[in-house]
Amino acid sequence: MTVEAVDHARFRTVLGHFCTGITVVTAHDGVNPAGFACQSFAALSLDPPLVLFCPGKHSRTWPVIREAGRFAVNVLAEEQREVCATFGARGAEKFGSVDWTHAPSGSPVLAGALTWIDCELEAVHEAGDHFMAVGRVTALGEPSTARPLLFYQGRYAATEPLRADLGGLLTWADPDDWL
Numbered sequence: 340m341t342v343e344a345v346d347h348a349r350f351r352t353v354l355g356h357f358c359t360g361i362t363v364v365t366a367h368d369g370v371n372p373a374g375f376a377c378q379s380f381a382a383l384s385l386d387p388p389l390v391l392f393c394p395g396k397h398s399r400t401w402p403v404i405r406e407a408g409r410f411a412v413n414v415l416a417e418e419q420r421e422v423c424a425t426f427g428a429r430g431a432e433k434f435g436s437v438d439w440t441h442a443p444s445g446s447p448v449l450a451g452a453l454t455w456i457d458c459e460l461e462a463v464h465e466a467g468d469h470f471m472a473v474g475r476v477t478a479l480g481e482p483s484t485a486r487p488l489l490f491y492q493g494r495y496a497a498t499e500p501l502r503a504d505l506g507g508l509l510t511w512a513d514p515d516d517w518l
Contacts, residue, residue, distance in 0.1 A: 411448055414453040419449075422449060
């Protein structure tokens with residue numbers, strides 16, 4: 340079987356049809372905070388509790404996070420577009436424009452985030468032009484009732500409030516099936 344080359348622009352367009360939440364992955368090296376906007380975040384395992392994110396191999400922030408050995412994932416709220424833009428820019432002073440506190444690991448937790456996940460770096464795997472970083476969850480923030488910041492087809496996507504009567508439309512039999 341021959342595998343055809345996949346056009347990068349078409350690949351990006353097709354995958355743009357998968358809506359993602361936006362996070363900011365942060366760490367503290369003992370002197371300075373570091374962080375970057377990240378769409379490639381996912382839950383990986385319940386037992387043990389693991390998450391993953393995928394930094395680019397050319398990221399200037401990733402080496403700081405890797406060296407720290409711990410990180411926090413900040414789940415952005417809909418009104419945090421400016422925070423996303425700041426942490427998505429190269430070379431900007433990212434933490435000067437946002438309030439933050441320390442997670443138990445010392446990693447920055449951004450004010451206004453929907454919630455946060457504090458982790459120890461468990462494993463790193465090469466994956467094409469990215470790394471896949473696996474974190475063991477060590478602490479969790481309190482969830483907010485605000486709406487998430489979503490990205491779809493190359494731009495931010497609006498969310499609708501969840502209606503109480505939609506619960507019957509869920510198709511999975513067990514809440515654990517999806518994870």
